[in-house]
Amino acid sequence: MVNYTENTKLAEVLNSPEASKIIARYNLPCMHCAMAAYEAEILTLGQISKIYGIDIDGLLKELNEIP
DSSP states (O other): OOOOOTBBBBHHHHSSHHHHHHHHTTTTTTTTTTTTHHHHHHHHHHHHHHTTTTTTHHHHHHTOOOO
């Protein structure tokens, strides 16, 4: 079981199909734009939460409930 934190890179989250589905529910914009792959490698969940106004506590709770 992975323990996701504010410091987890978005790319790590997107490697898990279950976690990707959760990210999609949070309407992270621009996941298919040219910068998305670059941002996924360098940005953490905490950073994207601040940039895009995502509820980090709710997101982490859901991600960490994945069996």
